[in-house]
Amino acid sequence: MERVRAVKSSMFRIRGREVFGATPPSAVVGEAGWPRVRVYIGEPPEVWGEEARAYDDPRLLWGRGLEEIIKLRSYMAFGYRTSVGPWELGELPLLAVSERPVDVEMRLARDPAPGVRFDLREKPMGPRAPLERVRIDGNPAVPRPLDKLMSDDVKAGEAVVELYRRGVDLYIIQRAFSLGLLGAGHRRRLVPTRWGITAVDVAVGDYLAGRVRDMPEVDGALYGYGEYLDNRYLVAVVPGPLRFFYLERWVYGGRVAEIEVVEDPRGRRSTVDGGFEAARVAVLETLAALGRRGTVSIVRWIGEGYYVSVGNWQIRETLRRIRLKPLDEEYGRYVALVGRDPLALIKQSRRLDEFM
Structure with a gap:
């Protein structure tokens, strides 16, 4: 304070x-x-x-x-x-x-x-x-695909995916969704921004997951690391079905609080969490660009320097900038920085299988 x-x-x-x-x-x-x-x-x-x-x-x-x-x-x-x-x-x-x-x-x-x-x-x-x-004082430049869908009677989730496929900026899609510009005409309502952000991330993430599930597996274990605003992110991907394990570690005064989300190969989540959905979209974009699938674990470490939140965009944008590469000696140093090993979390298959 x-x-x-x-x-x-x-x-x-x-x-x-x-x-x-x-x-x-x-x-x-x-x-x-x-x-x-x-x-x-x-x-x-x-x-x-x-x-x-x-x-x-x-x-x-x-x-x-x-x-x-x-x-x-x-x-x-x-x-x-x-x-x-x-x-x-x-x-x-x-x-x-x-x-x-x-x-x-x-x-x-x-x-x-x-x-x-x-x-x-x-x-x-x-x-x-x-x-x-x-x-x-000026004319708003509404993207053409959005301008068309604003006049169409299409379900909001379908409209979100279509706009994303057509290359419309994700943040424009989020605002259009929240402002009730998408969906069946008689059902359009304003959606609180904090709900709309997660809803769009879920829709886009599920679309990307549907594509990635049918791609070849990664050849071996990959990892990526990024940090921003005293948030550290360590991602690991290993051969296997597409599924996610997400762990947030909030660190303050020597104490640690953890929040976890597990997603099985069918896309069922253990809980709904906006941070996980933002991270999931970014990692799925990377996997889709690589043309590979795998089992993913993400550890987000949050330090005392992040004393107020600036929004889920920083999760999404930081992970978008992470490039996956084969394991090397740096991986162990990054594990020490975030305090948990994503590869070890993946190996805890019993917990994942119980959720399945």
């Missing part, structure tokens, strides 16, 4: 109710009161064009320090409206699924109080206030 307060003391404070800038794009659907929830549109004041993208795009945020990410996010103002579905929001949903930043003028109903909100799945949110009016 002391570290959070220290960061908050240096945060930007938005003055006045008029906010001019470009949305990166950025949108968050709240959870309280569902199905009638708040929809937040965010923009950094006086930041325009491509420069605004760095305030929200996970690929541009990745690599920055924790305090820098918090400061960037605290600089963004969020205006919100309350709604049940996209039909009540006018053009706001189109802003959120644009492929490029869009200039927006917002007038807030009151001065936004300084502050930042943290969530395990989503990026931190800066000052917020009700949206009195909004003027869009």
